[in-house]
Amino acid sequence: MPENPILCIDKLQKTYGDVPILKDIAISMDPGEFLVLVGPSGCGKSTLLNCISGLTGISSGSITIAGRDRTHAEPADRDIAMVFQSYALFPNMSVERNIGFGLEVRKVPEREKKSKVADVAKLLKIEHLLQRKPAELSGGQRQRVAMGRALVRDPELFLFDEPLSNLDAKLRVSMRTEIKRIHQTTGASFVYVTHDQIEAMTLATRIVVMKDGVIQQIGTPNEIYNRPVNAFVADFMGAPSMNLMKGTVTRQADGIRLEIPAPQGSTIELTDYDTAPDRLPAGPAEVLIGLRPEAMTDQARADGRSVQVADCVLDVVEPAGADTYAVVHLGGTEAIARLSADTPVAAGQVTPIAFDLSKISYFDVSSGTRL
Template identity: 60%
Template sequence: MSHPILSVESLCKNYGDLKILRDINFAIEPGDFLVLVGPSGCGKSTLLSCIGGLTEPTSGQIAIDGADITHADPSKRDIAMVFQSYALFPNMDVAHNIGFGLEVRKVPQEERTDKINEVAELLKITQLLDRFPAQLSGGQRQRVAMGRALVRDPKLFLFDEPLSNLDAKLRVTMRTEIKRLHERLGATMIYVTHDQIEAMTLATKILVMKDGIIQQAGTPKQIYNQPANMFVAGFMGAPSMNLCHADIMLTEEGAQIAISRQNSEPIILTDYAPPEGLLRLDNKQVIIGLRPEALTDRAPETDAPAQMTECLLDVVEPAGSDTFAQIVMAGAEVTARLHGDIDVRSGNRLPIYFDLSKISYFDPDTEQRI
């Protein structure tokens, strides 16, 4: 029977009375790219550090390939780590930095040279092998740090916010390179970031964390389209999911949704396929969630009848391929994603189409998905 490449069970980490990780449970399969994402202080780097053996957990178990490594020395875990700081040896050239771990393990010189050249070619840094870290740009240093990890061919790669020291354009380039590396190598990777765009673009699986607790685990599509609670809905996506109060009344057609507006008639929409859990909240107020692309200036291509309401545009923000408009509904600012070529200004009124095919409902008391 095959084991997950990594399993974490009931993991907790406390510093005195301060609980950093609270009952963490998950497993990943060989070849997965798992991204741990959440705001600063949520425990994601501590979790990575426990997996890498740099932090001793308070309780729980960590297993790699079926073997318990909870208290094993980092050198016995067959793990390679890439940190936010590149941690390169300034007195060694790139080739020696990449191959230093192999040298320590007494890998023969010829084999070492072959591996260094292979990794350098993979990372497109062959021409930099005789340079020193001080002669490299930030992006080149990060490639060298990645090369040092890749040359080892470990069971698990751990990345702790590796791109956060790079400028915005270089981050996008390096993100693409890391994705390409994962697809070419088929390696198992765990990656920590606070950047939810990085999480969505890189991951095969995402763990969203807050206050040391896993809020949701799933594929990028599951987390984007079916957020487990209001925190995940608001955290994942850029711009994030629109959340506003609405009154629900169930009819033979489906769920009638009424969203109040100041100095205007309420917006009345119909969800023709509401979730069963909405039954207990008939004639009550819920919180609805709609992504910005579900509020747009053109009728959505769905089987359900188009639903459109004229709305006052409070703020208009052109962004090239898209134009974002802020609309006030139920006392909340809601973002609509309009087409980039539309000619509108703040204060204009515009027909807005609502696509309810991916609407989310949340219980206002528990903030959990209905």
């Protein structure tokens, strides 16, 4: 638990009628963090954001913002600002009035308002657009205005509801950078909702992965990526996602023996020397073996310890520019190996693949939890 969390959510429950939407949510966030809520649609991440904003009431639990209990406070009294997915700009007002709206409501003197709006416009590089109406702006410009409206009041906490999902792919990448830059220059605290795991990985200082109204894992992008707590997180985060192959593990004196079934009754046999053997059942036991595509390559050289080579049949080959992805039938799934684009390969070919077992994860077959 951090000393002075900017946002602290405790035992939050939210139900619509009898249907639970959010179950026992607990989050503690430090000032200056960039917290990203990510998960598939319907996981409750947007509802959670609306609970934080106060646009939606909660069924039980508490929400504390900057040390003050805001569980039942009106949205306007929470000292927060929000950037909406649709930008939600006031169509009848100029950019300048849009940005200054919150100050206008609070009856901030005209001069102070003007200079604050000008500062924010400069930060967002939209000084030249101040007199325009939202309809005369491009998607990216509207996005900036929406952020400007949030930034100008300098609140304790910023909420972003899928702010980039209405932009085209190219603009999305540049706005992503822009948002990260603003976070770094202002040092403000951001809570950011997205369904796009790449956005989550690139922006977050910490990620909250959600599914079915339950938090699956909270951690840094690195932790989430390399040490997913369950098969769902492993599968959801990273593109292409982690390969989850069914295999048999047997504890041995010097390591863990892996047997992964391959097509035509053959088996790939590897030995993991890095994982502490006592974390797994003595075996032989069936588990889900998780390896990311970049841990299955033709690049690394076998060193007899972490990296071991086995011959695999390439089922499908998908060139993707810098890399070539090859589908390999392993452990009852279509595992993806990441090959160098320089190596000419063809479907049906047998190629030696180097497995980097230092990056391996094990999950329980039935519950999916990390072993």
